[in-house]
Amino acid sequence: MIDASFLSWPFFEDRHRQFAGDLNAWAAREIKPLVDHHDVDASCRRLVRRLGEGGWLKAVVPQAYGGISPSFDVRTLCLARETLASHEGLADFAFAMQGLGTGPITLFGSDALKEQYLPPVARGDAIAAFALSEPEAGSDVAAMSTTATPDGPDHVLIDGVKTWISNGGIADHYVVFARSGEAPGAKGLSAYVVDAQTPGLSIESRIDVIAPHPLATLRFEACRVPLAKRIGGPGEGFKVAMATLDVFRSTVGAAALGLGRRALTEALRHASSRKLFGAPLSDLQMTQASLADMATSVDSAALLVYRAAWTKDQGAPRVTREAAMAKMYATEAAQSIIDKAVQIFGGLGVTKGVKVEELYREIRALRIYEGATEVQKVVIARELVKLLEAQRSGDLDTVSGQ
């Protein structure tokens, strides 16, 4: 990383600076030998284990269950994702899914669920996953059709199909959202932890994407799950999912920031060493304009990401607007930064094995998952209207917006 001056911003404490520096040094040393892009399952298993052994997965669970902070410290999560993504997309993925796949348990699970599931995930002994999306319910979560039907007093039977499930096929357990029927639409969903070995759960197919990582479609057929594995109350599934995404959405922005920052570094190095028309490429004013735009976008994205993370860490109950802005801006900006980097590399930029080509494939899905850019726009606009309505009705502090 050429410019780490953002770490001196007032969003951070010394523990964050230490964490980012140590993780960066660890990642530079450890990650490369663990990754084989032709075998993403084995690579992710190795990455999870080594991230656990290195103590980095302690950032994804609370202190009481083997973590480093009393609850989620979103700045630490964002720094981890930014740093890991700048080294290797799969390492960021392995880290992020341990957090997203247990986030609902951390936020809403019973003590027994936390005791059972969180420590192994923090040690890197178990792999987690988050199963919300379905073939007919992606952006429109409330259209979900997977059902959880009572089976005796203490169990439910889960039936349905989940798709686009990261870690599908290698996870030890899945947080599964299903229609439990307390009310129509979003109010009739519940969340359950389903162990991968549960009879009735199968991997229907694996999905191959442009930046490969473990991804699958799951089928649930009369999959019998104890009610004790429900996360939160009956009908609270949507609330559980949204609160989890409220924590993790800005971390997607952080991952994009890491990819974008790496692209800027690569582009700068290339532009200053590649000779064109008798001088370095970086002497050409149009290249300078590109580099200036890229650097400004990196800093703008960082400001939005760490503003959202800091706000959440200050105890804001929800950071819906801030996290949506961070996710939307950082992912869109990173796409444009990486595209500019590819252009600066010329033919080399689209050559397999060159880092910017990998970044170009890696960034694309981040503009779609955990709420596509269009969904974030809807969220931001709705939050602004809510703010105005609250101000009009007089029950809002106009300065803090709380």
Ligand SMILES: Cc1cc2nc3c(=O)[nH]c(=O)nc-3n(C[C@H](O)[C@H](O)[C@H](O)COP(=O)(O)OP(=O)(O)OC[C@H]3O[C@@H](n4cnc5c(N)ncnc54)[C@H](O)[C@@H]3O)c2cc1C
């Ligand atoms: C690599 C990858 C990993 C994923 N991992 C997981 C996972 O681990 N767990 C999980 O549950 N899901 C996961 N997903 C699923 C992801 O969350 C969905 O793909 C996403 O929610 C979009 O749903 P969809 O693909 O069905 O697209 P659709 O819902 O069909 O949307 C298509 C497009 O419509 C546009 N759109 C959406 N809403 C609006 C709107 N209001 N106005 C205008 N345009 C709009 C957007 O451009 C969107 O991309 C993953 C997806 C990918 C690609």
